[in-house]
Amino acid sequence: MSVLGRSSLAATRAPMAAAWRRTASKSKAATSSSSSVTSSSCFSTSSAARKPPTGVLLMNMGGPSTLDEVGDFLSRLFHDRDLIQLPFQSTLAPLIAKRRTPKIVEQYDKIGGGSPILRWTRSQGAAMAKMLDELHPSTAPHKAYTAFRYARPLTGEALDEMRADGVERAVAFTQYPQYSCSTTGSSLNELFREIQRRKAADSGAPEANIQWSVIDRWPTHxxxxxxxxxxxxxxxxxxxxxxxxxxxxxxxxxxxxxxxxxxxxxxxxxxxxxxxxxxxxxxxxxxxxxxxxxxxxxxxxxxxxxxxxxxxxxxxxxxxxxxxxxxxxxxxxxxxxxxxxxxxxxxxxxxxxxxxxAESLNDEPTFLRALADITAAHLDSLALTGPGSSSSSSSSSTVGPHVWAQGNTSRQMQLRCPGCVNPVCGEQKRFFADNTMGVGEDALR
Missing domain, CATH: 3.40.50.1400 (Rossmann fold)
Structure with missing residues (x-):
């Protein structure tokens, strides 16, 4: 029985300057095979020296890469109040995680000693970024980052890497095609909280001032x-x-x-x-x-x-x-x-x-191209602003519009669940929509 299932019981303007389009389209992806938490580099050194990459943050639940990481993975999962709400959660969560760890270790041992989800996410991200440089050169170079909810690399580690790369604009791209508050919603809430924590600690922190947009669902792409x-x-x-x-x-x-x-x-x-x-x-x-x-x-x-x-x-x-x-x-x-x-x-x-x-999507060529197409269509739908942007520029993406590319977020994301009682959900939706929410209670503000 899955870890997520068990946990649920225990109580989702213009493109950038055309001046660098030609150089961006020539950049080559350099995919790292390292197993460290640093994501694969998907832009060339020369491009990076001229302009920081457009970040694409691939968000998922994640999984322990080794058996030694299972305990920490479970502890983070049971501490997540967006997913589970327990009485005395700060006390009970580590106890539940400790009790469940031996059995979950056995399960991961039977599938090779850890989850392959980080390896697949990195390889998918590298392939996506390489195609995206060609599909959407106006925002190139692009680099994929990984932010897992319960396993490394965590959201904070992804933001640290973005800071090191000088990222100024990024897309939070959920790897759950179908939206749920318990998956995509939880990841976006954590990203929002981490950004707010960093702003409170240092209002000038570069990673706390990244211009964000969100691909929050894509079930029928x-x-x-x-x-x-x-x-x-x-x-x-x-x-x-x-x-x-x-x-x-x-x-x-x-x-x-x-x-x-x-x-x-x-x-x-x-x-x-x-x-x-x-x-x-x-x-x-x-x-x-x-x-x-x-x-x-x-x-x-x-x-x-x-x-x-x-x-x-x-x-x-x-x-x-x-x-x-x-x-x-x-x-x-x-x-x-x-x-x-x-x-x-x-x-x-x-x-x-x-x-x-049926085999999982993993490295299926049509799927890898879909990741790039989804991101390119999303970038086309944005009203981007920022250093070096030009309102008279037009996108050179070869990807046509798609129904889920509706600006900073989809319109579906702007509507809170009717039974939602979590105030963070409303705050993060307004934040990622860049205060342009056009439906529900927020359209009246």
Missing amino acids: PGLVQAFTNRLQAALNTYPAEERHKVPIMFSAHSLPMQIVSGRGDPYPAEVAATVAAVMTKLGWSNPYRVTWQSQVGPSAWLGPQTSDTVKGWAKQGYKDLVVVPIAFTQDHIETLYELDIELHEEAEEHGIRLKR
Whole structure:
């Protein structure tokens, strides 16, 4: 059972000057293979000397890279009040983390001794930045940074690296395609709090005065949909042609407690469903399918049906083959490599089901291009200002507009959940929207 699932029980103007476009488009990405917390460099030394990079901050939950990091990872997770609210949390969180650490260490040991999510995030970021330099030279060079919520590199470490690189403008790019307050919302709240902490400590701190915008969701982006379709079609193609359209498909996503969905009004289930519908449309609705939810823990009501229960139910109905698609994850990590590849496969075998999993997106070429396209379209949608910018310049991006590129944030992000009681959410939404919120309570201020 996933770490995030367990934790949820324990109670998301003009482009820059054209003068440097020609030099930026010639810069070459230099991807570091180091396992340290410093992100891969995606801009050349000569370009960096002339102009700081446009930062693209890839935000995700993260995972421990080694077994020794599991305890700290769990402790940070259980301290996160955006995710879990416990009585006496500062006291209980480290105790819960300590108790759970041995079992979670065993799980990470079974998938190779740690999570590969940092490695995949860095390689995806390096590929994205290299393509982005060509797609959107007016804001080049670009550099990808990683900010994990519970594992290193943490948000503060990413801001330290941005300061060292002299970053003045950055895009916070969630790596959760579908928005949830418990994932993207928590990461943005932490980024907002860290920026405010640094402003309070030193109002002139460069990293505290970066001009930010946010890619807060992208559930139906054509590149994402095509990448998922490619992975799924490859799995279906392993069956004989006369049989493959009969194989049921499970689109599995991390579940949420119903109190978050029904009580708070979290948009996550609807956005997962939107991704699934887009993929099935690409497939021509060729196969029977269901959206299922993994990682439920405990007796309280969660989104269902559960992925494991679906396997058992279909086995009773006589199905012998099944394909599972991790539809809410863009990299391999414990929920794919352990929950699906080990736990779910064992359950399927016990019930006479031959289970196949569609490969995670990871290094899928269409997906890597999608990351660059999404960022380029977002940059095109911004009203940028800053040193060296020119209001008469026009973007040389080859990427057309996309429905989710709506300025500093999407309009969806500007609307708080109807059951939200966290004041930080409203503050960070106004901050990242650059005080241009145009919907809800903030449109009246």
